[in-house]
Amino acid sequence: MVDNQQTGRPEMVAPDASRAPAIELRGISKAFGPVQANKDISIRVMPGTIHGIIGENGAGKSTLMSILYGFYKADKGEIFVNGDKKNITDSQTAIAAGIGMVFQHFKLVQNFTVLENVILGAEDGALLRPSLAKARKELTALAKEYELNVNPDAVVEDLSVGHQQRVEILKALYRQAEILILDEPTGVLTPAEADHLFRILENLRREGKTIILITHKLREIMEITDTVSVMRRGQMTATVKTSETSPEQLAELMVGRKVLLRVDKTAANPGDTVLEVRGLRVRDEAGVERLKGIDLDIRAGEVLGIAGVAGNGQSELLQVLGGMRSGKGSIRVNGQELDLTGLKSDARSRRKRGIAHVPEDRQREGLIMDFHAWENVAFGYHDDPKYQRGLFMDNDALRQDTQAKMAKFDVRPPDCWLSAKSFSGGNQQKIVVAREIERNPDLLLIGQPTRGVDIGAIEFIHEQIIALRDQGKAILLVSVELDEIFALSDRIAVMFDGQIMGVRDPAQTNEKELGLMMAGITDTGPQGQEASRNG
């Protein structure tokens, strides 16, 4: 792929100065109240290239793209499209200027067909039939040209996430987009789907389209982009040619200091079995079976990573283990059966059995965003006698406890009176991790430990997880980031459609094999179950 960039793209080797940039932003600034989201940002995106924008969460990438797409109005600065100054006030003018956007969370009507979604908002005239016919013809042509195959008559809710994303791209292309912005497009895709997406993007580039790819994954930037711009704290810190940079350099530009991209850990030294799951089945509120007979074992002193595309039952597994959901089957912790449906199936009882839980969605579940930090530090453990004084809560004890945890886990700023929502994602997560790890649990459930967390904090949280493992605790890690699974796990179980497709030793597998298992393709499924049993 790197060859392709260098040989097939002469204008990247020597940028054609006579061609106007497809997008040029000059001095864009945008503040939300006291927060300066974008500060004097200038960027030139050359036509026919894939331009990556990388930065940590909250660096201002999405704000910048929202300004380009007309969702926000910049306080200062100018936008040029193909050399012409444009005043982009809303998404309609952005579309008219040839800009299309594929959002992280798709904006599709779930019970419409692909065709209906594509023409939605772009119908010609009052009658649908001619528009639909025209769109059908165009879709067929686009599918052929770019490998964008989707059945035009399929209802969107029946499509896989990867296909839904294609519909979003088709929508933009149908509206004559020449410049395509993709916001974190691979977050929800399997590795194979991501590869397919990258092939589509390469086809688009070959046809002269310009693509802006927003991501926080260094690997994707290195793999597909021609040029990359790095954002940090609302500013553009560098724009470099991808072929002339390295992941280490980009990480340093993003964070502002040297970062270790790997986790240092010794080999696991597993002890007795802590968690034993047998034939676990869970139905959701709609009666759909989400877990279809899960068997799992985790021993003391090991990390079991659960890999899988989001929505294949990992959330339900964490929830039933954490007491947020009822289920059928058997779960034993330290040899004792857990109550899965009755009065003792709630999260409080689970905590009493030595299970700590860092939930996948810390803002919705793990924290009360409007509570002070010190109120959050007891959350879930607030009935602990050490936080009580007679009839009342011992708020002084809580605040002292909070200051101690904040110091130990380097929460910044270390102010226990700030509300949870005032902390950055990484510091919010540190509060949750501190609360759960400091209870010294036998089993730690941890879901998406570093989602929306800045690189500096990722390092810290990973170290804490490994440290807990080395104290001889059992850890169940759920993450959609394969890199994270590989970095932390001593064994990897792959989930697909509510089942464990197999368990692998991270040293003896690779992304390709796991990727196939994540897509449900395996010929060793039953053996995998065996492997899990034998540990």
Place this chain on the structure above:
Amino acid sequence: MDKMPRWADVFLIPLISLLLAAGLSALVILAIGENPWAALKMMVSGALGSTYGWGYTLYYTTNFIFTGLAVSVAYHARMFNIGGEGQAMLGGLGVALACLYLPLPHWLIALPVAAAAAAIFGAAWALIPGYLQAKRGSHIVITTIMFNFIAAALLNYILVNLLRPQGSMDPATAKFPEATHLPTLHDLLAPLGIAFSKAAPANVTFLVGLLACFVVWLLLWRTKLGYEIRAFGHSEPAAVYAGINPVRITVIAMLISGGLAGLMAINNVMGEAERLVMNAVEGAGFIGIAVALMGRNHPAGVLIAALLFGFLYQGGAELALWTSIPRELIVVIQALVILFTGALDDMVRMPVERLFTRRKGEA
């Protein structure tokens, strides 16, 4: 990090809203050919110019404290209890039954017994909507408002058919026994050498109201139960994650809310009327919503807002009595206050917020 200093949120915004409402009310009074300045002076002197005026103002205030607290507690568990009216009606029934049928030798005994009866009856009336919300997901707004009508019909039936004394034409209970009569502020202040109007209905319940504000504050911000109620109100998934049982918290919050609304009855039924009449609540249950909104659902705010609405009620009554401003216009003025402080809160809030953030940005 916070957008605006707290004092602006707590005092400045309600004050601006209030001034806007007052300004618009002045225009309305002007439009019907009366002098708004004179009207304001009359309201102030009527409500606050004498111990008689204060006696009425504090009487209304007491009603609004209880119904305002009721709405606040439910609100902290993210429920909109608009059934304060019905819960207070049933509280009245509890008070009446206790006073009429229990041997209560002295008001010091009658007060806690009647208060308990009022709270239990009010809580029981909130229990059914609370349970339906928790277990079946029936929306609390719909059920509580329906229960207001059921309460009115039930009370009507009970008063007419069961509690009405023989030969009386009035759908009301008999007068409560002398021993259950609560001391008025006049009775309480006289031993201290403070002269207070004898005719005004403000009574010892006002002190119970102040106590209730303090207890609710303790409950919400100093106890485990309050912690769980507030956590549940902020995020139900988080509450489940923390092992807080949503059904239990919903029901408990509604019980407390209904109990507080029911407690209002010791003021209006036991303290003032000294018998149970139809429509004894007089809309105080609904005013409680505005009081809670304006008081930011904090007991201290509820107290201040209840005082304001007490003033509006008494001042408005004086206006209707002494000027040609019709009674309906008083309702208009009160409605404007509710509109600006409650419903149009954001209209004032956003510009003020912008003002503060801009100043901070320049600094």
